[in-house]
Amino acid sequence: MKALLVIGYLMTEHIKLGKILHLPAEIILNLMVQIYWFSVSTNxxxxVVITRFTENTGSSG
Known part of the structure; x- marks a missing residue:
């Protein structure tokens, strides 16, 4: 849910970013989507790592 709020905020901010960096909005949106998916996948x-680890320690104990 927080991620959606962050995306909503970034959507409004990317227009300002585009003006500052002189980049088209599509490029900034594309970057933001990639960053979002990267953060989601790493999370x-x-x-998965934590659950596997807890399962392993729980079964051995």
Whole structure:
């Protein structure tokens, strides 16, 4: 849910960024989508690693 709020905020901010960096809005949006998916995938990876680790320690103990 927080991620959606962040995206909403960034959507409004990317217009300002485009003016500052002199980049088209599409490029900035594309970058933001990639950053978002990267953060989502890394979060998922950490969740998987943590759950696997806790399962392993729980079964051995």
């Amino acid at each position: 998922l990876t950490w969740i």
